[in-house]
Amino acid sequence: MSIWEYANPVKFIRTTDRILPWVSVAAVLCLVTGLVWGYFFTPDDYRQGATVKIIYLHVPSALMAINAWIMMLVASLIWIIRRHHVSALAARAAAPVGATFTIIALATGALWGQPMWGTWWAWDPRLTSFLILFLFYLGYMALWSAIENDDTAADLTSILCLVGSVFALLSRYAVLFWNQGLHQGASLSMDKEENVADVFWYPLLVCIAGFVLLFVALVFLRTQTEIRARRSRALLAREGRT
Amino acid sequence: MMPDLGKYAFAVLASYGVSLALIIALVAVSLRRARRVRAELEEIEQRVKRHA
Numbered sequence: 001m002s003i004w005e006y007a008n009p010v011k012f013i014r015t016t017d018r019i020l021p022w023v024s025v026a027a028v029l030c031l032v033t034g035l036v037w038g039y040f041f042t043p044d045d046y047r048q049g050a051t052v053k054i055i056y057l058h059v060p061s062a063l064m065a066i067n068a069w070i071m072m073l074v075a076s077l078i079w080i081i082r083r084h085h086v087s088a089l090a091a092r093a094a095a096p097v098g099a100t101f102t103i104i105a106l107a108t109g110a111l112w113g114q115p116m117w118g119t120w121w122a123w124d125p126r127l128t129s130f131l132i133l134f135l136f137y138l139g140y141m142a143l144w145s146a147i148e149n150d151d152t153a154a155d156l157t158s159i160l161c162l163v164g165s166v167f168a169l170l171s172r173y174a175v176l177f178w179n180q181g182l183h184q185g186a187s188l189s190m191d192k193e194e195n196v197a198d199v200f201w202y203p204l205l206v207c208i209a210g211f212v213l214l215f216v217a218l219v220f221l222r223t224q225t226e227i228r229a230r231r232s233r234a235l236l237a238r239e240g241r242t
Numbered sequence: 243m244m245p246d247l248g249k250y251a252f253a254v255l256a257s258y259g260v261s262l263a264l265i266i267a268l269v270a271v272s273l274r275r276a277r278r279v280r281a282e283l284e285e286i287e288q289r290v291k292r293h294a
Contacts, residue, residue, distance in 0.1 A: 040245060049250050050250040050254055061261065107260045107261070111257045115253050214265070218268065222275075225275055225280075229283075231283055232279065232283045235286045239286075239293075
């Protein structure tokens with residue numbers, strides 16, 4: 001069995017139909033458990049007070065905003081190299097999900113930044129690259145909608161995705177090579193000294209799992225929808241010709 | 243049970259409110275479009291079958 005079997009739209013829909021309910025239930029369970037645990041059963045941080053509760057939304061959404069773009073990049077590369085329609089449609093399906101996670105990360109970042117930094121926004125390298133990533137998401141979705149021919153749209157959006165990947169990577173690594181920003185370094189680290197305290201870390205891990213599962217569930221559902229919409233367009237076009 | 247958010251109540255509650263509203267809206271829009279597109283495709287396929 002090869003992974004390329006799932007490039008067949010029928011096989012993709014049949015397989016994801018079986019997995020989707022399980023992933024959806026797991027996503028809801030993880031999100032509810034993680035958020036309730038984090039909000040109600042964790043203490044305030046000694047320096048940041050109750051604002052530390054924002055971490056359970058800000059970190060997972062920021063993580064997934066970048067990872068969604070990376071997933072779109074992989075799917076776009078598969079389209080460019082192997083011309084599998086399902087991969088182009090999966091990239092298209094992931095964009096609104098990634099854009100929503102980016103808005104959540106920007107909004108919760110601003111709400112967290114105001115009491116901690118004394119400002120809603122700063123032209124900090126990480127914040128700025130994240131804003132540019134959000135604009136790339138908007139541009140990517142607009143480009144898909146603007147072009148009638150699906151293959152041409154997939155070609156052009158794939159190129160846009162390759163260019164935008166620079167900002168997706170910059171958003172993740174900006175804090176490592178630019179020191180003048182307000183944003184602190186990574187909250188999650190394999191180094192125990194750098195990582196957040198265990199009391200915040202465990203509910204945060206559950207929330208991250210919830211966001212990942214929610215992303216997978218939504219991408220499966222939306223890719224199925226894109227496949228069906230494409231088939232509808234093809235049938236309508238054929239009908240128009242006869 | 244309810245945590246005392248003190249002077250940070252606005253920041254924390256607004257973060258949760260905005261995020262949950264956006265997630266629920268995204269799920270609702272995705273489900274509604276999925277249902278609509280599936281129904282449209284079924285209708286088109288039946289029409290094509292009838293004509294064939």
